[in-house]
Amino acid sequence: MHDLAGTFLRLLTRTERLIAVALFAFMAIVMMADVAMREITGVGIDGAPRVAVYCFIVVAMISFGLASDTAAHLRPRFADTLFPAHWDPMLKRVQEIIMTVFCLIFAVVATGVVRETYALQEMARTLRVPVWPMQTVIPLAFYLAAIRHGLYACFLDLKPLPASQLIGEE
Numbered sequence: 689m690h691d692l693a694g695t696f697l698r699l700l701t702r703t704e705r706l707i708a709v710a711l712f713a714f715m716a717i718v719m720m721a722d723v724a725m726r727e728i729t730g731v732g733i734d735g736a737p738r739v740a741v742y743c744f745i746v747v748a749m750i751s752f753g754l755a756s757d758t759a760a761h762l763r764p765r766f767a768d769t770l771f772p773a774h775w776d777p778m779l780k781r782v783q784e785i786i787m788t789v790f791c792l793i794f795a796v797v798a799t800g801v802v803r804e805t806y807a808l809q810e811m812a813r814t815l816r817v818p819v820w821p822m823q824t825v826i827p828l829a830f831y832l833a834a835i836r837h838g839l840y841a842c843f844l845d846l847k848p849l850p851a852s853q854l855i856g857e858e
Contacts, residue, residue, distance in 0.1 A: 693839045694846055701757045708750045715743035738814045742822050749829035756836055759848040777844060784841035788834050795830035802827060
């Protein structure tokens with residue numbers, strides 16, 4: 689089970705990185721093309737800024753998982769020395785369980801928002817497309833983060849070290 693969890697986390701990270709890089713590149717190309725068209729013809733590409741914003745939203749939500757994968761997310765450190773060192777494994781597990789529950793709650797709420805948007809058939813005015821497909825990335829990101837942190841809670845050795853520990857800071 690441990691090996692399967694590790695393999696899943698590695699594949700998830702690779703997939704998230706690939707999607708984030710591809711969408712960031714696409715966003716940059718769309719914006720450069722829009723600027724070039726404005727300079728050449730005086731008129732930009734219809735909907736280009738909105739497409740770029742949607743790409744950015746997806747990249748931002750995917751980056752949530754990537755930050756967890758590299759232990760680069762913000763974490764309060766004021767309480768790190770309040771408890772004895774031998775409590776660390778238990779506290780790390782509790783921290784991951786709390787994060788899992790947090791992500792699950794946000795995923796459920798975000799799923800509700802997407803369902804409402806779908807039911808109301810809300811459309812993006814500029815692009816004339818439904819909004820809900822773009823919104824699905826939000827609950828997806830939180831569900832994947834919940835799975836990631838749940839696996840960290842089960843297998844503490846799969847949890848990445850903070851950057852400060854990797855470079856030897858105390």
